[in-house]
Amino acid sequence: MRALVLPVHPGLAGSSRLPVLAQDAGRIQLAEIAWLLGAGVTATLASAFLEFGLRIPGHAILRAVLPMALGLAVAPRRMAGTIMGSGALGAALPIQMLHPGSLGAGALTSLLLTGPLLDLALWRASRGRGLYVGFALAGLASNLAALGVRAGAKLAGLEALGKRPFAEWLPQAIFTYAVCGLVAGLLSAWVCFRFASPQRTNAEEAAG
Secondary structure, three states, X not given: OOOOEOOEOHHHHHHEOOOOOOXXXXXXXXXXXXXXXXXXXXXXXXXXXOXXXXXXXXXXXXXXXXXXXXXXXXXXXXXXXXXXXHHHHHHHHHHHHHOOOOOOHHHHHHHHHHHHHHHHHHOOOOOOHHHHHXXXXXXXXXXXXXXXXXXXXXXXXXXXXOOOOHHHHHHHHHHHHHHHHHHHHHHHXXXXXXXXXXXXXXXXXXXX
């Protein structure tokens, strides 16, 4: 069986704070695929069962973005986010069957979209600011999509509104979902990637 050809993302590989598995510039190894699928599964398990105890609408996006950022830090391949999204979906289906309601509509949306959105937002990003902006934008877009799906579910009567009227919930949720998406993306980027790679820092010091 021929190996899957996925180029290494130079910006991610050069900025990772973790050991990088990628050895071949083109052909992704089985260990990398396993790591990426595992990151997607971890994101699903965290979204379903990990509770932070915060009462801030939209904060759960961190449970999807951070495991996927760790996946990219170790296996920095183009389209790696889509592989992680496949792992997340594969784990979400049996979890929903065995534990109905553990993943809401918004959480499912984030799990399915975060990986592909990271691929898109980081496609042309190099080191430093570009990576951080890409993670922030992916987190923002994923969380706003989750907000839209959750709002639609509430309007359709598929999710209880609790004691707060929809018209009161939505304006606050728009703000908190946007902020949480941006913060989750930036925090995940900071945990997993240097703002400047060691090579770049040394070159700047030599030039100075």
